[in-house]
Amino acid sequence: MTDAKIIDGNLFSARLRDTLAGHVRAMKDAHGVTPGLAVVLVGEDPASQVYVRTKHKRTVEAGMNSFEHALPADTPEDRVLALIAGLNADPAVHGILVQLPLPRHIDSQKVIEAIDPAKDVDGFHPINVGRLAAGLDAMVPCTPLGSLMLLKDRLGRLAGLDAVVVGRSNIVGKPMAQLLIKESCTVTVAHSQTRDLAAVVRRADIVVAAVGKPEMIRGDWLKPGCTVIDVGINRVTAADGSKKLVGDVAFAEALPVAGAITPVPGGVGPMTIACLLRNTLVACARQHGLPVPEV
Numbered sequence: 112m113t114d115a116k117i118i119d120g121n122l123f124s125a126r127l128r129d130t131l132a133g134h135v136r137a138m139k140d141a142h143g144v145t146p147g148l149a150v151v152l153v154g155e156d157p158a159s160q161v162y163v164r165t166k167h168k169r170t171v172e173a174g175m176n177s178f179e180h181a182l183p184a185d186t187p188e189d190r191v192l193a194l195i196a197g198l199n200a201d202p203a204v205h206g207i208l209v210q211l212p213l214p215r216h217i218d219s220q221k222v223i224e225a226i227d228p229a230k231d232v233d234g235f236h237p238i239n240v241g242r243l244a245a246g247l248d249a250m251v252p253c254t255p256l257g258s259l260m261l262l263k264d265r266l267g268r269l270a271g272l273d274a275v276v277v278g279r280s281n282i283v284g285k286p287m288a289q290l291l292i293k294e295s296c297t298v299t300v301a302h303s304q305t306r307d308l309a310a311v312v313r314r315a316d317i318v319v320a321a322v323g324k325p326e327m328i329r330g331d332w333l334k335p336g337c338t339v340i341d342v343g344i345n346r347v348t349a350a351d352g353s354k355k356l357v358g359d360v361a362f363a364e365a366l367p368v369a370g371a372i373t374p375v376p377g378g379v380g381p382m383t384i385a386c387l388l389r390n391t392l393v394a395c396a397r398q399h400g401l402p403v404p405e406v
């Protein structure tokens with residue numbers, strides 16, 4: 112049996128960012144409009160800081176305006192809400208992203224709901240969640256959107272395929288299921304309470320792993336030739352004591368079974384930021400009444 116084809120998220124995301132940069136240049140030239148993304152970071156979580164820096168770099172590379180707002184961890188909730196209100200009213204800002212998690216004294220849901228749904232490039236506002244569930248145009252969460260792009264690039268038409276999403280979070284699992292339903296897949300959402308999870312996964316043509324448990328999904332759980340999208344990013348200790356990143360799928364076991372699989376790192380992760388830029392471009396076009404680029 113030959114090993115699975117590796118789905119290269121780095122390569123796909125680089126192509127997508129190049130396409131987006133072209134659309135940004137065209138928008139500037141034709142309409143004098145530059146998409147703007149505002150990122151709000153509260154606190155000094157090291158992982159969040161690295162992620163925000165990467166977002167800033169990619170935003171600027173795409174020709175967009177980047178607005179960063181770094182606040183101390185003890186910032187009162189009302190100050191965060193006031194900042195969001197100001198960004199909602201700022202015509203130069205077309206997308207707003209609040210980096211999660213927030214400090215415990217701040218109600219994350221209240222903050223998410225304070226963002227103008229038209230500028231909610233994370234796709235977390237209840238209005239966007241509802242529109243996605245209803246099959247309407249909506250801002251779609253970036254990680255599921257990137258995962259869908261990788262699937263369609265690999266498989267083409269998804270209609271009729273049996274898909275299992277392992278994980279039911281609002282950020283990945285639920286919106287991923289909605290996107291796959293829209294593509295006319297037969298979708299099962301599995302989770303920690305699913306009986307005989309291995310048997311459920313084993314029938315899937317598409318497996319999306321987003322459960323947050325290192326290498327939980329074993330190679331013998333997979334249907335031969337299936338396509339695996341591993342959303343998990345887990346830091347574990349290797350046998351030599353070093354730290355390494357692994358996904359929710361046991362990659363070495365899955366490799367000879369699956370038809371295609373995303374690696375960790377280098378799979379879904381790069382797509383998340385690329386899709387954030389895509390959502391910002393779309394939000395900008397809609398806010399200015401311009402044609403929405405096909406991306």
